Amino acid sequence: MQLAHADPDPVGNGTAVAVQGRCPHRHFPLGASRRVGDAIQCAYHGITFDAAGACTFVPSQDKIPGVYAIKAYPLVERGLWAWIWPGDPALADESLIPDLGDIGYDLPGFHARALFYHHVAGRYQLLNDNLLDLSHLGYLHHSSIGTSDDAATPEEREADDRVIRSRRIMRNTLRPAVVDWQTDFDGPIDRVSGMDFHIPGFHAGIADVMVAQGHARAGELLRSNRVWHAVTPAGRTTTNYFFAMASRDPKALDEAESYLKPVIEEDIFATVEIEKIISTMDELPQELMLKSDGTAVLGRRALQRMMDAEARKTG
Template identity: 55%
Template sequence: MYPFTQGSFAVRNGWYVAAFARDVTRDLLARTILGQPVVLYRKQDGTAVAVGGRCPHRHYPLGESCLKGDSIECGYHGIAFGPDGQCTKVPSQAHVPRSYRIPTYPLVEHGIWMFIWMGEPDRADPALLPDLAEIGADGGGMILRPFYSEHVKGRYQLLNDNLLDLTHLAYLHASSIGTEDNASVPEELTREPGVLRSRRHIRDAAPPPVVRTFHGEDIERIDRVVGMDFYLPGFHAGIGDMAVSRSNPVRGGEQLNRSRVYHAVTPETPTSCHYFFAMAAEDEAGLDRMDAYLRPVIAEDKFATEEIEKMLAIVGENPEELLLRSDRNAVEGRRMLQQMMDAERAPA
């Protein structure tokens, strides 16, 4: 499936964000992840769990059912399933077969996110999750806040490609966070096991509109670092540090912004995905401002993804791409994901 080889959809043995932790409560939360129905909820002791979202009797959606204690009671015929997936009650008969159960999935509350593992359960190692200190999400003078959860009618790799090629900031987001330097300044790439990093060090450049919006019209030149760390298969941690250009004789080097952004992309179906955006900044007021300011920016990315998906539906699943030098990071990300999918299909 574009842009992967035929038969490849998504990595299964990997951690994906299923929800923000704040959204998993005693109310049932239904999701489709990697083509599988899933229900998230918290047990009475506060522990979060993820179970299959389809009743095996008549396929009624368990997300449209109810929680009784720590068990889900199907809203169609009252069949109940515990957080371990085992059936605990069949109202129409006394005997409950041990084989009557629903799937369960490893779920880890990590920072503000709920990460789910849809593949082989015995390979679900929490050590593979992004290190919170490394991504600036463990405090350290920064306040972390979940912003938006979006359902996107486009395949997940289109959003991964978007985040792996930040030259688009110069054009798709020209009215807010981008300048032409996002496309023209050379990119530094670093590949590590399970992580792909990119950085652009932009020096003595014109500021994007966001700087003048929040810091005044008198700032003519800035220095900035733009980068993204991709933690495969679907988590991106970005840097957005800005300072007055060192060429300024009075304010040179003065910090204007220090922030981190987090994009989690989770496959839903072959042509749709879930998108979770969060941010960390130094104060609550800054987060309040950016919550409102970035909403249309994220909407632009969603729009672009959905429009490309529409185009793929017209031209077919294997369109020829005329790749550019700036595609190095996105192509490398695709290769790493393809290698993971190929390894999953390889004979044991």
């Protein structure tokens, strides 16, 4: 499944649809065109297609050639996202979409919001690797959401055919700057940081901060956030990247949008810079792996199994 933040203004009858983004006339991008009722009209020559992809209007002639049509794709809206199946429609399977409960979307008292979209000039696996290895938080994001304990604390991992789960539980840990911004408590803290990777490109994160064990208020929850990173290829070396977040306090989401903007841009910077280097190489040198790469390795292997299985079906 490919995915996107769900369109708050879908077609006129309230149903969101996904259609091919290229006009068959001169290949003008339909994403840069206009919607007319339930149809999309190419902004170049006015050729119009309905929600099923059939051509309904050609301004320069009465007869519509039978070949004039664009593809329509299965689409399902879940939570903040629209999930699009760009392959064989007969193989579309809604059960592959992560359950909203599994990703922490419907936790009582939490408010969810889509915050960012970026078209990233780097292949999607680079962003997957970034989110599968949170040891980078203390270095790439050292001034905001991470500390060195994000790398020094061992991971607890679980994996099955669809999800890879990772948690770091940090006791009496260093305080990242984001904690000082979000709470007045200035004593010792415990942190839980983790990510659930719903293969092949959806990451559901947890970030909880509690008063540390041994303190008079031990275990008191100081802040609790859920974050979601939706990563889907735009091209061979480009990515559509969607970020959303949930918090108990809706006002905190307003502040988080400003606070986290440079954090997300740091991840994008790392992705783009790596892409610049590897795109110059005829053959990639072998990576020198570290202990902290365990979760990323599991993620890569899972994706490779999926690609191999798909190749066998289509081969």
